[in-house]
Amino acid sequence: MFGCSNDYVWLSKDAMTTEPRHPHLLKMTDPPTIVGHRCVACERVAFPPDPYGCEKCGSPASTFEQWDLQARGSVQAVATVHRHHRSTPVTPFTVGVIGLVGGPVVKAIVEGDGVVVGSTVEGFLAPDEQDDDGNVIVDLHFRVVE
Numbered sequence: 001m002f003g004c005s006n007d008y009v010w011l012s013k014d015a016m017t018t019e020p021r022h023p024h025l026l027k028m029t030d031p032p033t034i035v036g037h038r039c040v041a042c043e044r045v046a047f048p049p050d051p052y053g054c055e056k057c058g059s060p061a062s063t064f065e066q067w068d069l070q071a072r073g074s075v076q077a078v079a080t081v082h083r084h085h086r087s088t089p090v091t092p093f094t095v096g097v098i099g100l101v102g103g104p105v106v107k108a109i110v111e112g113d114g115v116v117v118g119s120t121v122e123g124f125l126a127p128d129e130q131d132d133d134g135n136v137i138v139d140l141h142f143r144v145v146e
């Protein structure tokens, strides 16, 4: 049973009740680490992992090695979502196309104001919703860094 201590850190990786929505794609480090892969043959780095093999040289996915990607990059495109089919995240929210410093491009929610093409953004773990067992599910969001 959990106590009511004020120093309970609910995004701590030690907290038993917090988990990423896609545990195989995200490590709960601080800042979080995106788990991609690298083709051993041509060194192409990709995210998310491609089950069909390398898009560049055709090597089978069995030759890929896991490749940690820093959750940091530059905004290449930005859009504000006003209507959404789920109750979370609450609209309006901003989605950015982010070119990671490690190469791959991801789409993710970018929180805060002043997100423009060219903004440097960094990832963090945002609590999204609780599952039926009360576990907090976290997603990777980004925010603008100065």
Ligand SMILES: [Zn+2]
Residues within 6 Å of the ligand: 039, 040, 041, 042, 043, 044, 054, 055, 056, 057, 058, 059
């Ligand atoms: Zn390749």
